[in-house]
Amino acid sequence: MKDICKDCGKCCIETEMLLSSKDIARIKKNNPKHLKIANFVRKTEEGFNQLKNVKGYCVFFDRAAKMCTIYDERPQGCRFYPLIYDSDKKLCVLDHECPRPKLFYPNKKYHVKTCKKIVRFLEKQVLFTKL
Ligand code: SF4
Ligand code: SF4
Structure with a gap:
């Protein structure tokens, strides 16, 4: 993880991070053959693909080192985070769970630009509907 994330996680x-088929293919390709899709993907009740947790942590989180073990090929949603799409409010918000949101999104311009990417990503690669 980035230094900003040091000692956090x-x-x-x-995690409830949604995965696109591109995320799944990228993670599968860059990990040992024995890593099966079923090892890191679970289906939500609505039929979307989501990262799997093991004992309360993302399957790719190294608890001892407090770091992501697939940082370079982590899911797109983890790259956008802590900016997330609030489907009730229909806008992007900084997740209050993250203690350092301003270090990732220091200004409104970057926030707005990334929000457009998030909406496009969700519409085209995850949800396939107009948000
Ligand atoms: S919650 Fe924020 S600071 Fe902590 S690991 Fe996640 S992105 Fe990094
Ligand atoms: S893929 Fe990495 S950054 Fe994303 S939730 Fe899992 S451990 Fe955290």
């Missing part, structure tokens, strides 16, 4: 606890 809060977003990797009980």
Whole structure:
């Protein structure tokens, strides 16, 4: 994880991160053959793909080192984080769970630009509907 994330990993606890098929293919390709899709993907009740947790942590989180073990090929949603799409409010918000949001999104311009990417990503690669 980035230095900003040092000694944190809060977003990797009980993660509900959605995965696109590209995320799944990238992670599968860059990991040992024995890593099966079923090892890191679970289906939500709505039928979306989500990162799996093991004992309350994302399956890719190293608890001892407090770091992501697939940082270079981590899911797109983890790259956007802590900016997330609030489907009730229909806008992007900084997740209050992250203690350092301003270090990732220091200004409104970057926030707005990334939000457009998130909406496009969700519409085209995850949800396939207009948000
Ligand atoms: S919660 Fe924020 S600071 Fe902590 S690991 Fe996640 S992105 Fe980094
Ligand atoms: S893939 Fe990495 S950054 Fe994303 S939730 Fe899992 S451990 Fe955290």
